Amino acid sequence: MPTKPRQKKAVPPVAPARPVSRRRPAAQATGAEALPAPDAVQPDGSLPPRPRRKPAEPKKTAPSARTSKPRTDDGPSAVAPRNMKPAEVVQFLRDLASAWPDAKTELHYTGTFSLLVAVVLSAQATDASVNKVTPGLFAAAPTPQAMVALGEDGVGALIRTIGLWRAKAHNVVELSRQLLALHGGQVPDTREALEQLAGVGRKTANVVLSVAFGQPTVPVDTHVFRLANRSGLGRGSSVVAVEKALEQRIPQDMKCESHHWMILQGRYVCKARKPECWRCVARDVCLFPAKTSPPRPTARRA
Ligand code: SF4
Numbered sequence: 596m597p598t599k600p601r602q603k604k605a606v607p608p609v610a611p612a613r614p615v616s617r618r619r620p621a622a623q624a625t626g627a628e629a630l631p632a633p634d635a636v637q638p639d640g641s642l643p644p645r646p647r648r649k650p651a652e653p654k655k656t657a658p659s660a661r662t663s664k665p666r667t668d669d670g671p672s673a674v675a676p677r678n679m680k681p682a683e684v685v686q687f688l689r690d691l692a693s694a695w696p697d698a699k700t701e702l703h704y705t706g707t708f709s710l711l712v713a714v715v716l717s718a719q720a721t722d723a724s725v726n727k728v729t730p731g732l733f734a735a736a737p738t739p740q741a742m743v744a745l746g747e748d749g750v751g752a753l754i755r756t757i758g759l760w761r762a763k764a765h766n767v768v769e770l771s772r773q774l775l776a777l778h779g780g781q782v783p784d785t786r787e788a789l790e791q792l793a794g795v796g797r798k799t800a801n802v803v804l805s806v807a808f809g810q811p812t813v814p815v816d817t818h819v820f821r822l823a824n825r826s827g828l829g830r831g832s833s834v835v836a837v838e839k840a841l842e843q844r845i846p847q848d849m850k851c852e853s854h855h856w857m858i859l860q861g862r863y864v865c866k867a868r869k870p871e872c873w874r875c876v877a878r879d880v881c882l883f884p885a886k887t888s889p890p891r892p893t894a895r896r897a
Pocket of ligand 1: 822825826864865866870871872873875876877878879881882883886887
């Protein structure tokens, strides 16, 4: 019997092989769930728990000058390598006292209420700029009652040349209202009560307690903070830390006046950008590691 010629089976065209991405497994690339490795399946058939991702660490931001650790390198930001010893503290303050024998606040005021208002107005403004507006303000409103009657618009019109005048006008009227409602129109003599008043923070309360009531507080402003850290009078990385260090270290009978000595020394000699150590009366006892020399005389052209 003749044999039938075998028919060739049609071979389906072979699809070209898909290139497999090297970046991701094929299952992930197609969106399908990747199978677990056989030995990863638990005896009860369940999948092992997925490893948890570590939460991202918060970004590190540059610390502010006020809260950063004091620097011990050279330059105006350097601080004393240690705190002064008690005898050095006394000598340093005596030197400052000799430089500023009549030191007192440079703000103009006529009584406790006007002192409180002037200190509130002096936040982030110079004493000189505040002294330009307070005569007109205190003439128009010498008492809390008169300040409330003058109102925010009236106060604002008189203090417009100082920074943040809108907020300060609000605070001055509001604190006057609070004095009338809570303290019979009188300025209280405790830190807690003062800090409850509008616009009154720790430093303002300390100034009023020291200047108006003679209490041994040590208000720390930017000048005192800088001077205390540079000299070693009382080092600290925050205003409150410096305040506490100074309160502990300054003898009781020097506390009230030392505040004025330190402000004036910081403002006019131990300046922020470059301390003028060569003419500082306390340079021998000061522990600042980068004391400055007098500027060289500039050569004159012939
Ligand atoms: S010597 Fe005087 S001016 Fe210089 S850092 Fe000390 S306190 Fe400031």
